Amino acid sequence: MSAFVRLEPHVIDExxxxxxxxxxxxxxxxxxxxRLSATHGxxxxxxxxxxxxxxxRKAAGTPESARERIEQFIDTLTQLRDAFAAGGEDFLDTQFDWARALDTADRDV
Structure with missing residues (x-):
């Protein structure tokens, strides 16, 4: 993508x-x-x-399980944070990827 976004340093920090x-x-x-997979009693x-x-199975072990969903959110948010930390230079390149990842994870819940 050829567009470029530059964020102010205080905005990046925030x-x-x-x-x-x-x-x-x-x-x-x-x-x-x-602890969710401890299903006894x-x-x-x-x-x-x-x-x-x-x-x-709902707790862990499948792509739709709670543990995997949280990991997906962590991975996506980490990518977003890193894009912001780069001053916005990577933001436009990644914004659609992380938005799609969040949308896919949220839609399946």
Missing amino acids: LVTICNTMLAELHKVGEATE FGDLESARQLAAGYS
Whole structure:
């Protein structure tokens, strides 16, 4: 893309700070998703085991699971932060990629 965006230094700092704050929260949520796959206490019936397995799949292990979704958001936000940190020079090149990634992740939830 031939267009160029130049962000003011104080705007870059503010955007990077916002992204870092969001990333810190997403990392906390990511740590919490580690515990989601611990599906015990449903009982010993076959239907209970199937229910526990279903919840475990929703927690981790598939592209649509909670853990993978959080990782997708972290990856996308990291790319966005890095584009801002570059002073906007990479922003136009990446804006459609990260917007598409967020839209795809959000649509499947």
